Each structure stands twice: as C-alpha cells, then as structure tokens.
Amino acid sequence: MMIVKWIANNENDLSAVNGIFLVIATTIVLLGFSFGRMSKTFVYDTTWNNLEKYSDSLIQHSLKVNSKTNGQVTFNMSRIKMTQSILENQSVHFTVFSAKNQVVYPADGVSPQITKSDWHHLQKDQIVRKVSNKNAKLKNGKTRPAMIEIIKPYYYRNKLVAAVSAGAFIAGVNSNVARINRYLLKGLLVSLIISMVVSFFIARRLNRRIAMLRSGANQVSNGNYKVRLKPGGKDEIGELINDFNRMTASLEKANLEIQRQEERRQEFLADAAHEMRTPLTTISGILEGIKYDVIPQESRDKSIQLMSDETQRLIRLVNENLDFEKIRSNSIQLDKRHFNAAKVFSNIVDQLTNKAKESGDQLILNSPDDLPIYADYDRFVQVVFNIITNAIQFTNHGTVTITGERGYNETIIKIADTGIGMTEEQQKNIFERYYKADASRRSGKYGESGLGLAIVHQLVKSHGGKISVASKKGKGSTFTIIFPDETAAEKKQHDTGSNN
Ligand SMILES: Nc1ncnc2c1ncn2[C@@H]1O[C@H](COP(=O)(O)OP(=O)(O)OP(=O)(O)O)[C@@H](O)[C@H]1O
Ligand SMILES: [Mg+2]
Structure with missing residues (x-):
C-alpha cells in the first residue's frame, strides 16, 4: 500500500524502482529454478547410493559361495526375509x-x-540406475508402482553369481523432493519480499538525494550560490553532495x-572622472575667457601658467594611475638589489x-652611516x-625626522612629523586610492591626487614588506616601513640567475 502510494506520488521515481525490482x-x-532442479538430482542420487548400500x-x-564346488551359490532365505522386513520400514523393496x-x-x-x-550392462559389471515413472503392468496382470531403482551385479572370481534389484517407491522420493522445494x-519468497522492501527504501533514499541535488543545481543556475545541501552517506551520491557543496562555496x-x-x-x-574634471574645468574656463577676450592683459600670463599647471597635473594623474595599475596587477618587474639606504636618505x-x-x-x-637594504632602488626612492x-x-x-635601523632580517624606516595628524578613521583610509583626508587643503603645489600613498602601499607590498601609520590629530604622524632582507629562495634564484 505504502509502495503504491509512493509510486503514485513519484512518477519519476518509478524507473529506478522498476529497474531494481526487475533485477x-x-x-x-x-x-529458484536451478535450486529446484538441483534438489531433485540431489535426492535421486542419494536414493540410488543408499539402495546400492542396502543391496x-x-x-x-544372505549369499554363500561354496568355493569347493567352484563358485556354486546358495541363498539363505531366512536372512533375506529378515533384511527385507527391516528395510520395508524404509519402503525399500528387493x-x-x-x-x-x-x-x-x-x-x-x-x-x-x-x-x-x-542384463547386458550387468554382464559388463555395470550398475544400472533406473526410474520407472509409470505404474507398470506386469505380464501376470498385477501392477507395480513407479519406482526409483538400481540393479547391481555380484561377481565371484569373475563369474556373475547374482544380481539384486533394489527400489524405492518414487512417490516417497518425490515427496521428499517436493518438501525440499x-x-x-x-x-x-521471504527473501524476495525482504529484498523488495529493502530496495524500495534504498531507491527512495537515492531518489530523494538525487532530487535534492537537482534542485540545488537549479538554484545555482538561477544564480543562488548560497545553497548548501545536507551532507549524508558515504556512497558516491554522498561524495557528489560534498563536491556540490565545495563547488557552491567556491x-x-x-x-x-x-x-x-x-x-x-x-x-x-x-x-x-571627479579628479580630472577639476583641472579640465579650470582649463576650459580660461579658454572660454580667451575666446571671448574677457581676460585682462595683465592676468593673461598667470592664466596661461595656470592652464599649464593643470595640464601637467592631468598628465601626472594619468601617469600615476597607469603606474598604480601596473604595480597592482604585478606587471612591474622589481629589480631588487643590496644598497645603502642611508645614502638615499641624505640625497x-x-x-x-x-x-x-x-x-x-x-x-x-x-x-647609521651604513644601513643595508634589499629593494628596487628607484621604487625605494619613490616610496x-x-x-x-x-x-x-x-x-x-615643525620637524620631520627620518629614522633608519636594522631589525631581525629586515630594515626599518620611520618618518615622523609634528604636523596636523589624522583621526583613526583617516588612518584607516589613507592607503586607498584618491583618498584625501582634508580636501580643502589643496595647495596644488605637490600635486595632490590622493594616489601617492596608494602607490606606496602597493610598492611596499610587492617588496614583501609592511607599512603602517601611527598618528594623533593635531600632534603629528609616524609612518613605519619595513623591508625584509633577501630570502634564501631569492638568493638561490639570484645565484643561478647570475651563473647563467
Ligand atoms: N604625514 C601626514 N600627515 C597628515 N595627513 C597625511 C599625511 N600623509 C598623508 N596624509 C593624508 O592622507 C591623504 C592621502 O595621501 P596621499 O599621499 O595618498 O595623497 P595626497 O598627498 O593627497 O596626493 P598625492 O597623490 O599627490 O600624493 C592625504 O591627502 C592626507 O589627508
Ligand atoms: Mg602625497
């Protein structure tokens, strides 16, 4: 009932169950077929063997051979009768x-x-095994019930002396076969029922998990990468579910x-766009002024100087952006060398x-006069x-103090000022591109695109170094940069590189 109901609800599941049930x-x-045949052969063989032993x-x-009279045989009738009466209980007839x-x-x-x-077989000393299926009519009108029997010859000094036919009623033997069957x-039947029930549950579990995988895959194709399936089972489907979860995670x-x-x-x-709009607006304004001749003669030189400054600023902006992108995408080649940082500082x-x-x-x-460092010379100067x-x-x-010292397998540089300082919030953002803590403080003298520290940060990172800032609003800021020494791997590469 349950199976029927389930099958009715799950048309798709039908094929899997059908397949398993059919197998x-x-x-x-x-x-069943081959066991049935085997049981019959087995029972018949056993019966024939037993009949041989009885015979x-x-x-x-009961047989006596007189050796003096050259193999004349006599049968002891009373003994034959006795044996027959014993064996009659077992339905054996001689x-x-x-x-x-x-x-x-x-x-x-x-x-x-x-x-x-x-008789021909007996004369060749062969045992005859027979099954007489039908109730045989004898010549004298009597019937003999169907039997399973053997006829065995007995020899004395290569001379046939007697033959015994031993038989059991086939009805009895067949009833044994029927009982076994x-x-x-x-x-x-019991194993069929058990295996059907077990396979039903296995198929149902399999189908449920496949349905779960299908719905998961559908969700992924709809752009939901957050789906995770309930893991379960150590079989292939369980593995697939784990793989699915790993896939959605990545x-x-x-x-x-x-x-x-x-x-x-x-x-x-x-x-x-924002950064470029300011100089472009300035240039465009001055050009308009020139076009309509509204700029007084005495301000003309100043205006042209301003245009030139702004153009320079635009060029610098574009170049710095390109530089930043190059460093960020690791497409710049660092030419690292050992040199004295103290000399760079004094320059x-x-x-x-x-x-x-x-x-x-x-x-x-x-x-110190000698402060060894391992870096790209030009990039280090830039930083x-x-x-x-x-x-x-x-x-x-105020003062700007440049301190250089050696650390453990590294060179530490500190640049401390007693300037305006920064709030915590500002310190967090200064390494971002275009970040300017105080947009109103634009002198224009040193560019001020908000790219300087972003480039510095990328450069230090690509050297494998670290940069950090400590600052207090109104008190000043200290930037710390650490450049690591040449690593063993770099040294090896360097050596093999120079050998070539
Ligand atoms: N020593 C400092 N003291 C206080 N504020 C600083 C200091 N150094 C950097 N800042 C803040 O960090 C911001 C970002 O600095 P960054 O060097 O990246 O840009 P910038 O100097 O404004 O422009 P440029 O691209 O020309 O260098 C600055 O605008 C400033 O607000
Ligand atoms: Mg700067």
Missing part, C-alpha cells in the same frame, strides 16, 4: 536374481523384469570577488631641504620621497 525478481526466479549388505548377509536371470526372492509376482539391455520456495567566493572588483572599478571610474634630504624651508620645517636624519613629501606638506613650522 531482483529475475535473479530470484532463476535461483550390498543384503548380499553380504528382488534377488540368480545368475541365470531367475527370480530367487520374492515370490510375490510383482518383481521387476531385467530387460535384455539391462516447498522450503526453498518459502525461503525465496562559486560563492568567486562571485563575491567579482562583485567586489566591479564595485572597485565603478568607484575608480567615478573618482577618476632626498638634500633635495627636499628647500621645500621644507618653505613650510618652515626642519628635516632631521637619524640613521621614501612620497612619504617625506607628505610629511612636509602636512606640517607647518
């Missing part, structure tokens, strides 16, 4: 024949007759990354002293230059 039913029918013991007990094919025992007239071909049938991750990149791209486009200090003076700042260099320029830019009448 089981066919197997069981084939098994042997009968002859042992007929004893003389060497001349004459019935010696019994004299009831229902003895079987040995046919010519049977009945048990067999019961067993097969799809979800990839999808998030795509979304994030898309957001960044849009942000970048908006920011870039930069020389270059920036005038700029610092304009802001009333003092540059202090605090580094330090950027941070010191920022420090000067955001400090008025």
Whole structure:
C-alpha cells in the first residue's frame, strides 16, 4: 500500500524502482529454478547410493559361495526375509536374481523384469540406475508402482553369481523432493519480499538525494550560490553532495570577488572622472575667457601658467594611475638589489631641504652611516620621497625626522612629523586610492591626487614588506616601513640567475 502510494506520488521515481525490482525478481526466479532442479538430482542420487548400500549388505548377509564346488551359490532365505522386513520400514523393496536371470526372492509376482539391455550392462559389471515413472503392468496382470531403482551385479572370481534389484517407491522420493522445494520456495519468497522492501527504501533514499541535488543545481543556475545541501552517506551520491557543496562555496567566493572588483572599478571610474574634471574645468574656463577676450592683459600670463599647471597635473594623474595599475596587477618587474639606504636618505634630504624651508620645517636624519637594504632602488626612492613629501606638506613650522635601523632580517624606516595628524578613521583610509583626508587643503603645489600613498602601499607590498601609520590629530604622524632582507629562495634564484 505504502509502495503504491509512493509510486503514485513519484512518477519519476518509478524507473529506478522498476529497474531494481526487475533485477531482483529475475535473479530470484532463476535461483529458484536451478535450486529446484538441483534438489531433485540431489535426492535421486542419494536414493540410488543408499539402495546400492542396502543391496550390498543384503548380499553380504544372505549369499554363500561354496568355493569347493567352484563358485556354486546358495541363498539363505531366512536372512533375506529378515533384511527385507527391516528395510520395508524404509519402503525399500528387493528382488534377488540368480545368475541365470531367475527370480530367487520374492515370490510375490510383482518383481521387476531385467530387460535384455539391462542384463547386458550387468554382464559388463555395470550398475544400472533406473526410474520407472509409470505404474507398470506386469505380464501376470498385477501392477507395480513407479519406482526409483538400481540393479547391481555380484561377481565371484569373475563369474556373475547374482544380481539384486533394489527400489524405492518414487512417490516417497518425490515427496521428499517436493518438501525440499516447498522450503526453498518459502525461503525465496521471504527473501524476495525482504529484498523488495529493502530496495524500495534504498531507491527512495537515492531518489530523494538525487532530487535534492537537482534542485540545488537549479538554484545555482538561477544564480543562488548560497545553497548548501545536507551532507549524508558515504556512497558516491554522498561524495557528489560534498563536491556540490565545495563547488557552491567556491562559486560563492568567486562571485563575491567579482562583485567586489566591479564595485572597485565603478568607484575608480567615478573618482577618476571627479579628479580630472577639476583641472579640465579650470582649463576650459580660461579658454572660454580667451575666446571671448574677457581676460585682462595683465592676468593673461598667470592664466596661461595656470592652464599649464593643470595640464601637467592631468598628465601626472594619468601617469600615476597607469603606474598604480601596473604595480597592482604585478606587471612591474622589481629589480631588487643590496644598497645603502642611508645614502638615499641624505640625497632626498638634500633635495627636499628647500621645500621644507618653505613650510618652515626642519628635516632631521637619524640613521647609521651604513644601513643595508634589499629593494628596487628607484621604487625605494619613490616610496621614501612620497612619504617625506607628505610629511612636509602636512606640517607647518615643525620637524620631520627620518629614522633608519636594522631589525631581525629586515630594515626599518620611520618618518615622523609634528604636523596636523589624522583621526583613526583617516588612518584607516589613507592607503586607498584618491583618498584625501582634508580636501580643502589643496595647495596644488605637490600635486595632490590622493594616489601617492596608494602607490606606496602597493610598492611596499610587492617588496614583501609592511607599512603602517601611527598618528594623533593635531600632534603629528609616524609612518613605519619595513623591508625584509633577501630570502634564501631569492638568493638561490639570484645565484643561478647570475651563473647563467
Ligand atoms: N604625514 C601626514 N600627515 C597628515 N595627513 C597625511 C599625511 N600623509 C598623508 N596624509 C593624508 O592622507 C591623504 C592621502 O595621501 P596621499 O599621499 O595618498 O595623497 P595626497 O598627498 O593627497 O596626493 P598625492 O597623490 O599627490 O600624493 C592625504 O591627502 C592626507 O589627508
Ligand atoms: Mg602625497
């Protein structure tokens, strides 16, 4: 009932159940058939073997051979009768024949007759096994019930002395076969029912899990990467469910990354447009003024200078953007070398002293004369230059201190100023592209595109180094940059590279 109801509800499941049921039913029918045949052969063989043994013991007990008279045999009738009466309980019947094919025992007239071909076998010392299926009519009008029988010859000194036919009623033997077959049938029926029920549950579980996988796959194709299926089972379907879950997890991750990149791209486009609009608006305004001749003669030079500055700024913006993208996508090649960072510091200090003076700042260099570092020379200059320029830019009448020291397998550089400082929120964002903490403080003197620290950050990262900032609003900021020494792997690569 339950199976029927379930099948009615699940048309799709029908095929799986049908398939399994068909296989089981066919197997069981084939098994039943061959076991049925086997049981008959087995019972008949056993009966023939037993009949042989009975006949042997009968002859042992009742036949006497007189060796003096050259093999003349005598039958002990009373012994034959005794054996027969014992074996009658087992429904076994004997007929004893003389060497001349004459019935010696019994004299009831229902003895079987040995046919010519049977006698032929006996003369060759062969045992004849027979099944006489029909109730045979004898010559004297009596009937002999169907029997399973053997006829066995007995020899003395190569001379046939007697033959015994032993038979059991076939009805009895067949009832044994039928009984065995009945048990067999019961067993097969029970196993059929059990296996059907078991396979029903297996098929149902299988179908449920496949349905679950299908609905999961549908959800994924509809763009839902959050689906996770309930894991279960250590079989192939269970493995498939685990694989499915792993797949959706990585799809979800990839999808998030795509979304994030898309957001960044849009942000970048908006920011870039915004950044370029300011100089373009300035240039366009001045050009309009020139076109309609509304710029007084004395401001013309100033206006042209402004246009030139703004154009330079645009060019710088484009170049820096390109640079940033190159570094970010790892398409720049770093030419790392060992050099003395202290020399770089003093060069930069020389270059920036005038700029610092304009802001009333003092540059202090605090580094050992020899400060080994492993980095791309030009990129290192770019990083330090950027941070010191920022420090000067955001400090008025204060100090900018450059400290260099060796750490454990690394070189540590600190650039501290006593300038305007930053809030925690600002510190979090300064390494983002286009971020400017205070948009109103635009002197235009040093560019100010908000790209400087974003580029510095990427450069330090591609060196395998670290950059961090500690700052307090109104007190000043300290930038710390760490460059790691050459690693063993780099050294190996370097050596093999230079050998070639
Ligand atoms: N030493 C500093 N003290 C205070 N604020 C700083 C300091 N260095 C950076 N900042 C803040 O971080 C922001 C981002 O710096 P970043 O160098 O990336 O851009 P920028 O200097 O404004 O422009 P540019 O692209 O020309 O360098 C600055 O606008 C400023 O608000
Ligand atoms: Mg800057």
